[in-house]
Amino acid sequence: MRRQVVLITILAILIGLTVWITSLDKIGIYDVFSWSDLLSDARAHLKMVLIAEVIATSIAVPLAILVTRPGLKRLATPVIFGANVGQTLPSLAVIAIMAPLLGFGLQSAIVALCIYGLLPILRNSYAGINNIEPAIIEAGRGMGMTIGQIARKIELPLALPVIMAGIRISTVITVGTAELAVLVGGKGLGRITFTGVLARQPLLILQGAAPTAAMAIILGFILERIEKWMTPRGLQLKAGIS
Amino acid sequence: MIRLDQVTKIYPDGTEAVNEVSLEVGEGELCVLLGPSGCGKTTTMKVINRIIPITKGKIYIDGTDTTKIDEDELRRNIGYAIQEIGLFPHMTVGQNIQVVPALKGWPKDKRSERAEELLELVGMNSAEFMNKYPSELSGGQRQRVGVARALGADPPILLMDEPFGAIDPITRVRLQDEFLKIEQEIKKTIIFVTHDIYEAIKMGDKIALMNEGRLVQYDTPSNLLFKPKNEFVEQFVGADRALKGLQLIRVKELMTGTPPLAKADERVVTVQARMEREGVDCLAVVDNEGKFLGWVDRVNVGKGETVRDIINRSVATATANAVLSEALSLMLSSGFKTLAIVDGINKLEGVLSFDAIQLALSEVAQRRGSE
Numbered sequence: 001m002r003r004q005v006v007l008i009t010i011l012a013i014l015i016g017l018t019v020w021i022t023s024l025d026k027i028g029i030y031d032v033f034s035w036s037d038l039l040s041d042a043r044a045h046l047k048m049v050l051i052a053e054v055i056a057t058s059i060a061v062p063l064a065i066l067v068t069r070p071g072l073k074r075l076a077t078p079v080i081f082g083a084n085v086g087q088t089l090p091s092l093a094v095i096a097i098m099a100p101l102l103g104f105g106l107q108s109a110i111v112a113l114c115i116y117g118l119l120p121i122l123r124n125s126y127a128g129i130n131n132i133e134p135a136i137i138e139a140g141r142g143m144g145m146t147i148g149q150i151a152r153k154i155e156l157p158l159a160l161p162v163i164m165a166g167i168r169i170s171t172v173i174t175v176g177t178a179e180l181a182v183l184v185g186g187k188g189l190g191r192i193t194f195t196g197v198l199a200r201q202p203l204l205i206l207q208g209a210a211p212t213a214a215m216a217i218i219l220g221f222i223l224e225r226i227e228k229w230m231t232p233r234g235l236q237l238k239a240g241i242s
Numbered sequence: 243m244i245r246l247d248q249v250t251k252i253y254p255d256g257t258e259a260v261n262e263v264s265l266e267v268g269e270g271e272l273c274v275l276l277g278p279s280g281c282g283k284t285t286t287m288k289v290i291n292r293i294i295p296i297t298k299g300k301i302y303i304d305g306t307d308t309t310k311i312d313e314d315e316l317r318r319n320i321g322y323a324i325q326e327i328g329l330f331p332h333m334t335v336g337q338n339i340q341v342v343p344a345l346k347g348w349p350k351d352k353r354s355e356r357a358e359e360l361l362e363l364v365g366m367n368s369a370e371f372m373n374k375y376p377s378e379l380s381g382g383q384r385q386r387v388g389v390a391r392a393l394g395a396d397p398p399i400l401l402m403d404e405p406f407g408a409i410d411p412i413t414r415v416r417l418q419d420e421f422l423k424i425e426q427e428i429k430k431t432i433i434f435v436t437h438d439i440y441e442a443i444k445m446g447d448k449i450a451l452m453n454e455g456r457l458v459q460y461d462t463p464s465n466l467l468f469k470p471k472n473e474f475v476e477q478f479v480g481a482d483r484a485l486k487g488l489q490l491i492r493v494k495e496l497m498t499g500t501p502p503l504a505k506a507d508e509r510v511v512t513v514q515a516r517m518e519r520e521g522v523d524c525l526a527v528v529d530n531e532g533k534f535l536g537w538v539d540r541v542n543v544g545k546g547e548t549v550r551d552i553i554n555r556s557v558a559t560a561t562a563n564a565v566l567s568e569a570l571s572l573m574l575s576s577g578f579k580t581l582a583i584v585d586g587i588n589k590l591e592g593v594l595s596f597d598a599i600q601l602a603l604s605e606v607a608q609r610r611g612s613e
Contacts, residue, residue, distance in 0.1 A: 133327055135324060135325070135327045135328050136327065136328060136329075136330060136331070138293065138324070138328070139322065139324055139328035139329070139330070140330075140341075141293055141317070142291060142293055142317055142320075142322035142324070142401070143317060143318065143322055143341055143342050143345065143391075143394075144314040144315065144316070144317035144318035144319075144342065144345055145314070145341075145345060146314055149345070154330060154332075157332045158331070158332055232331075232332035233332075233375060234330075234331045234332045234333065234334070234375035234376065234377060235331055235332055235377075
């Protein structure tokens, strides 16, 4: 409850700032971005994040399922190791390296965001599936469930909350990382922020940064609700949520 | 029903978990796999439904080599109960119980009917618990659901891995008693793993005592207690085996199943001759339906013409499932050295004499004396 109050307060401040700055006519010698610029950049930003997340999720979750299969367990260590190393690379580096590889444009930005967003989902999905009590899996096997039935009826539902948490964390991070997309020819709120950086105008920077932060908070909140809604009731009781 | 033929399990790292174990479990028997931790008892259980593949040997169920049966099909026909953690936490009690029936494609109403019936069988109110989640249940309730789930599709065989393991001693004893009752109703062939000698003696028709992957002694509880094969068995059952035997061995193991009998309208002289021939001091008297009426005792033979005149009707009886200490206490308080063992409708199933108990207990003493 308290956390929600804090979040809503911060959100109100961020949106208030954005509205205030946008309503200014000029900052120093610079024109502020208009409402229509701001909204189209925000839409582009959101679109980029969502496309990247959908692709990242559809790669990371199957990959996590794959490396947790009994026969393929030895793949898990290198894959997770790779994921961990990837996570330590600066996001700027990941994005910057895409330009020479794939050229300037939206596709480079989305591929970079995918790679960076993939890692938290992969790590969480792997942990979620791998941390299921072995006795539960064995009970399923002992009762004659096939490998596929165990995956669908036991592993996925039990790991779903952790997988969803991974998607949420990844999305929130990606909203921030997507600011950098403009450097490799992508669109989004980064355009406004970086204009402000080049102009050395803090308020202009904020005109891009504040709505980005607001977007991260809102998306995080929505995904958290979905996460709770998707958590099987039997597990909610266990964790004492409900 | 289940036959293990020189079953060996060697893990890739060279550990010999099970070493040439051969044993046979008859239909409707409860066989306990007993032994210290790491003795291979759990592995032995898990090779039966092929959760663990064996290295050498053969396992037959009803004469069929289990490797010839589809693995999942085999498991759907063998109930599997493990400690409480094995319940699926995201499924309700009802859904948990219906897992195997659902896998076997039973129609929905038949499944839920079966789940209700099983919950009642394990002593839980189906209306109250059907839609609860495992996390809302106590440890004891979870164990009950585990047993109900194993019985889901009414399999002829049950495998139970310490099903009453992680639970407080009082609840544990209650669950054991209840399970013994259920077992008589359901008549399954059961493999039951435990490390607890008390539980083994109490639950088992036969006990397979294992050590270091080998089968040391496969015998009835009373033979394991009173005729230990070697020093390991002796140490494992403990020095207080006579006491354990009295507390845990059931009357049916020591009773004489087909004792000489007398009928109420027989002449005393005939009966007296029979007692002499059989070398006993008294005979159980039954009616034409085999129901127990009382005893005719050698010391009273002069007091009447027919058995009916001299019958001693005021004697206690026990059931075949009573433990020896109960039987002994009945004998001591009735002042009679023989006890009639009857079933639920007072039909005579056998007799148990004080001598039989004493003999069983003294065999141990003699063995110890001669060492």
